[in-house]
Amino acid sequence: MSEKIDILILMGSDSDWDVMSEAAQLLDDFDALYEARVSSAHRTPERTLKLVRDAEQRGCKVIIAGAGAAAHLAGVVAGHTLLPVIGIPLNATALQGMDALLATVQMPAGIPVASMAIGKAGAANAAIFALQILASGNPKIGVRLADYRRKMTAKVESKDQRLQERRFKKG
Numbered sequence: 134m135s136e137k138i139d140i141l142i143l144m145g146s147d148s149d150w151d152v153m154s155e156a157a158q159l160l161d162d163f164d165a166l167y168e169a170r171v172s173s174a175h176r177t178p179e180r181t182l183k184l185v186r187d188a189e190q191r192g193c194k195v196i197i198a199g200a201g202a203a204a205h206l207a208g209v210v211a212g213h214t215l216l217p218v219i220g221i222p223l224n225a226t227a228l229q230g231m232d233a234l235l236a237t238v239q240m241p242a243g244i245p246v247a248s249m250a251i252g253k254a255g256a257a258n259a260a261i262f263a264l265q266i267l268a269s270g271n272p273k274i275g276v277r278l279a280d281y282r283r284k285m286t287a288k289v290e291s292k293d294q295r296l297q298e299r300r301f302k303k304g
């Protein structure tokens with residue numbers, strides 16, 4: 134595969150896809166150029182490095198990495214590239230993602246990972262954050278992000294309106 138991509142999504146296992154697909158879905162909604170691949174920091178370290186190098190050569194600008202057990206993927210990737218890396222801690226062990234959160238967020242100084250929340254909210258925010266990074270060089274993405282946010286605002290306002298109507302009916 135050698136087409137241009139803006140974003141590489143990496144996940145440690147296919148068992149991560151249920152959560153990581155939230156990021157992919159959002160990137161699809163924005164017609165983003167991305168690729169989603171399975172590769173583990175522990176099980177396939179060389180393959181992970183190769184995917185990162187290939188992505189760099191294909192013009193990739195941001196890497197999103199999600200992992201659950203001994204969640205080193207985002208940090209290892211960050212150590213191998215100067216591209217910004219966004220980490221998603223996943224709930225894959227008896228510790229319900231707290232272990233992955235700490236492994237993802239507690240990077241030593243010098244190798245940053247932008248850690249999101251555990252799980253689906255983190256995956257969605259990783260996609261939005263990646264788009265925000267791309268928007269600095271692509272105003273069209275910025276316009277679409279502003280529209281996305283306007284729609285979110287409208288949704289909250291209509292939820293509030295429905296709540297007020299329900300309360301009014303009861304009263």
Ligand code: RP5
Nearest residue numbers: 145146148149200201202225
């Ligand atoms: C991590 O181990 C993966 O990111 C996944 O969250 C977890 C479990 O992987 P599987 O045993 O389901 O392949 O590396």
